[in-house]
Amino acid sequence: MRVVVPFAPERPKTRLAPVLDEAERATFARRMLDDVLDALSALDRERRVSVDPLVLSTAPVDCDAPVTVDERPLTEAVDATLPSDADDDPVAVVMADLALATPAALERLCEPNADVVLAPGRGGGTNALVARHPDFRVDYHGASFRDHREIAHEVGADLAVVDSFRLSSDVDEPADLVEVLLHGEGSARDWLAAEGFELATDDGRVDIGRNTGGS
């Protein structure tokens, strides 16, 4: 299956500014992209799901998959990749900041044979989807999960929803780094740990702290 991975290499992950400077945010975003591509590659290799990855980037990026540069906003750029004819092959769209994605979680996205498959993101988003219906279109602004559910209904597409914590966990804010440290299995988690990030549980609630070493 064609799997489109949207990526914006310029000034990524601004909501992580309280804990990572601009260069660190760029590095971390790139690690997450690499992890998603690695998970897709393992899905193809180990689980017999044919995966044909395409990074849909707002600027050139050198990575381990073919890249198409499209400077348009996310919704228009993704729409241009979706099937538009009943004979077109299905297309999956998987966000580049799913640092917890594993081959097993991505396999579950590909399993339902529905016209539209949605994996909700926390906070109303849509972190991954599969489109098999020629009239389905995306709208990533606002509560996209609700909108995608409605769009599927309007075009007469049957819908499946994948119940995955891993796919629901996109990484936008400092609190999301807790999930990466606890459940991540890839290079983004390793990079955070090497940069001194660790869980902090002093008051019984879980947060992140950063051990900057120092001397």
Added chain:
Amino acid sequence: MRVVVPFAPERPKTRLAPVLDEAERATFARRMLDDVLDALSALDRERRVSVDPLVLSTAPVDCDAPVTVDERPLTEAVDATLPSDADDDPVAVVMADLALATPAALERLCEPNADVVLAPGRGGGTNALVARHPDFRVDYHGASFRDHREIAHEVGADLAVVDSFRLSSDVDEPADLVEVLLHGEGSARDWLAAEGFELATDDGRVDIGRNTGGS
């Protein structure tokens, strides 16, 4: 399977104080408990998983399941319900604030035949588990998912982790109400909607708003 549902009816859900007053929080917490019990009942009735529910409450509560009152802290009260002998039956523990729990999600918790099954909560918690090993004990303080993983390893119990967005979504903070409004299917969601809560997406990000009517 014996399924223990811990519940604290006194002053519940204090972190929802910015949006719900004390009486409302008590009502909402109770609706979530009822929804969890309904989902367990449907699991037993519709999906051939034998469920023997027990509400483990810090004070008497009148609900649609047997109740044991135990005033001790959560960890001790739950530990007292777990299997302590190799011949004991397995015990599941499902938190009372899983407003998104469905029979299908709970069925996935019961499927793995591992000594210990964990369903991570967002932010490092453990929202549901199954214990089949006589030496496994809980520790709900701090990053309990990490601690439970370590305890399972220490006692030589094999471990399975259930990847469920629904089971990861406990409801503690106002932002969590977005998930209830979008994905909830029970009385807690209906109550929120009847109280005027709705999604607010004015700036492209998703939040909750409350329409208090008024005249």
